[in-house]
Amino acid sequence: MNHLKLHSDLTQAVVINTQTLPWLPSPAAGVMRRLLHRDGDEVAVATSLVRYAPDSKFDRHTHDRGEEFFVLEGEFADEYGRYPAGCAVRNPWGSSHAPFTDGGCIIFVKLRQLQAEDQQRRVIDTRAAAWEPGPAAGIELMPLGGFGSEQTSLVKLAPSAGLLCRDHQGCQGGAEIFVISGELQHEQRHCGPGNWLRLPDCHQHQPLSSAQGCTFWLKTGHLPPTSRARP
Template sequence: MRINADFSQRVVIRPEDYTWVQSPATGVERMMLDRIGDEVARATTIVRFAPDSYFDAHTHDGGEEFLVLEGVFSDESGDYPAGSYVRNPIGTRHKPHTKDGCTILVKLYQFDPSDTEQFHIDTKRAAFRPGLVEGLSVLPLHTAVNENVALVRWAPGTRFTPHRHWGGEEIFVIEGTFADEHGSYPAGTWLRSPHLSEHKPYSDEGCLIYVKTGHLLDQVAA
């Protein structure tokens, strides 16, 4: 299976574009954003768990990164409410489940072998730092040899300077509306921009976005 597998192309998926697909687990649906592979795949996915649903125990051969968007996600290590950012490196194992239901943004098989730190961050309690322009604040989440990950909060009316993305950029809009010269992106929108792409982003109403950069260069070269 190949979904948005050409990493040299810009991709935008808004909430009205979602098509939910049943997973092998009862009560668990997926909106596949990009994917190379079948059930075991390099994948970026929005996963929606119904109340009292679960996945069987499994090992992350390529690592797992996820952000809880709604509800509370749980596994043997604890409960992770909305706003939790979790990294499970290559070789980790768990059995995810939820009592009341949850939705997560998850990325699989995208870890560098040297990236071995397992951790979680409660982003709703963490302190943001001032960004590069007035109105912008940043919460760094992770830096590895192949990627930088952060949450970025835009105050209403914030404008950023035009810039180019070395290694590409991936954005998920968590709250509000993000925009650039190409369009407007409400909460729930996923964007992927290729290596050396350029834009001039802004937000009139304010927004909160998940941003990953630098991780698409190897995919284009491949």
Template sequence: MANINIDFTQKVVIDTQKQAWINSPMAGVLRKPLARSEDEVHITSIVEYAPQSYFSEHPHPQGEEIFVLEGVFSDQDGDYTAGTYLRNPPNSRHKPFSEPGCLIFVKLNQFDDTDLQSVRINTQKAPWLQGIGNLQVMPLHDFEGQHTALVKWPAGEHFKPHKHFGGEEILVISGTFQDEFGLYPTHTWIRSPHMSEHNPFVEEETIILVKTGHLPI
């Protein structure tokens, strides 16, 4: 498979709800590739498990990061309902499956070798913290300048123009995110390069998954 969106100097916007599914090596598991290197080392994708489907046991040489969007995702360690954030560190292994079916956002092989923390956060139960203005923030993971969090925008909120040192990656979890460049409905994926700038706002309550500081400088 050829490289897909591996030029990190370019902004990428994908409305994943309009994107076609492709088959994975396992029956009942479908993918929507967002970014993928030709050697299939660096992978970001939306993955759907049909009810009663599974993936064979496999390792994560440079880690795996997951956000459960719908349904229940499971592995040998537990069941993870919609809204769960997971990090499996470098060289971990698991055998994932789903009894009722699920939809997940997945990033593979993008950890620093020393980022060894295993994370399991049910964001439906974790507390929100006060952010800038009327925003609410739920920190999920921080490591050497890289930050991952959920951000809740109340209806009508406008944020000041700002730049992204080390880039910014957004997945719209619910609602509709906007800026001067466009309108991004639920499950839209946006990757903006180092020192990109925008002036975001929302009209309806919106929750986004945000990662910053992880793209090449």
């Protein structure tokens, strides 16, 4: 893969239904990727969906600027443990592993986007972890990790609940969202499971809401400010 720039301008808002994207081959047999954001060649700052076929693996590699992933389907594994659907993992700078799967899996993964000072490895099984009250009625949060202004959480909206990203440490560092279940309304868009949103200037956006309720992965406080037009 040559040096690729895909949605690499972090000041630009993006909304993508990932289910419409093709699966592209990786260097490992049986491992395919849907590219959402990338700046680099095979070693890149990247946000992707990665699909492992049953009994596939990836060679041992080092995450020189960290990795975080959320297991969407199946069970992902490495020499440190097994991570079924619903597990969130943050591996710090300099960590390494040799991932594999027995039955196949799909993960949402961000590479080379953690802070060097954040040296704590975190593994959270969100199926068993407790929800916390959110900033308004009908909103629950589950912290997944973070450092400084950068924070990652699961968010659960009850039907008809709404969330302003600035209520969850957005505004100065934007928000990034991956919809896991239900349907999230962003302005005039209805975003179902698999939709990925990057909202750098989220203070200019209308509240996120859900008529039927939804659960989404949310990262805030990590994007530069922008005055560009929204998509």
